[in-house]
Amino acid sequence: MARSRSMQASGASLAPWLGISLIVILFDQLTKIAVTRVFSYATPYVVTPFFNFLLIFNRGAAFSFLSSASGWQRWAFTGLGVVAACVIVSLLKRHGNQRLFCTALSLIMGGALGNVIDRIVHGRVIDFLDFHVGNWHWPAFNLADSAIVIGAMLLVLDELRRVRGTR
Template sequence: MSFKYIVFSAIAVLVIIIDQLTKLYIDRVMDLHSSITVIENFFNITYMRNKGAAFSFLSNFSYRIPFFILVSVVAILVILSVVYRLRQDQKFAVVSLALIFAGALGNLIDRVRLGEVIDFLDVHWYRHHWPAFNVADSAICVGVFLLAVDMYLEERRQKKQGP
């Protein structure tokens, strides 16, 4: 097995395990909508359930579960296809895609198992709350950011090499 597949698999498995364990823990020890203050006026652990996508987008759409499962499966297949096509030297892209893959799969597990996603990370400034999120959401965001950085750096490398 090549290095890129080992790195991809290790990161994805680790993130999925952390994501699922944290969600299971929150579900077992907290009541829905209960909150624990971690940093006053900035960060709480708040048990929420999200039937939609980011910011509860499409939470009232009648075919939301099949739709989100389909979108997740398509995203996972596209990511695996892209990883297969990456060069061995594109390590940064492998890490980025592993994070996005793990996040998509972590939330897909919730949707299949529960019909919704467990969120619990609550960042806020006094009463102004960012929508609650989870480890999978964080992995997707970090992965997308790193992938954008990698694409920018790859473009610069190719410009330096010339035609």
């Protein structure tokens, strides 16, 4: 009976965090569907003097790391994303009461799984956000990447708060 209650509490505390990840995945995939239907590949659509929509495909990881490899990287990065999601779910189960920490992990997991879906379905990640200054362009990215970066920044903030005792 006591074990059943602890499992229920654990499952209940996991739901909001999985919900955040699911929202990230849904928005990520919906924007990628829209972009691939509206924009032509590698043709910039100028929005502001420093931002374009630019549909490109990335077979590698961040900053096109290993994008020119022979294809093994698709499955390696897919596996890495799945393993990361499993580790994150374990951490969410153990630390479900730490809101900032779990929010950060949920964003990272949603972003990782959004890109895993791309790798499985398309064999590459769909990127379309292109920021630039003059002719210097930041590597194009997507909403999944944004969620991962925001999650990472929240992890740093959580750790700084923990170290300073202001949690």
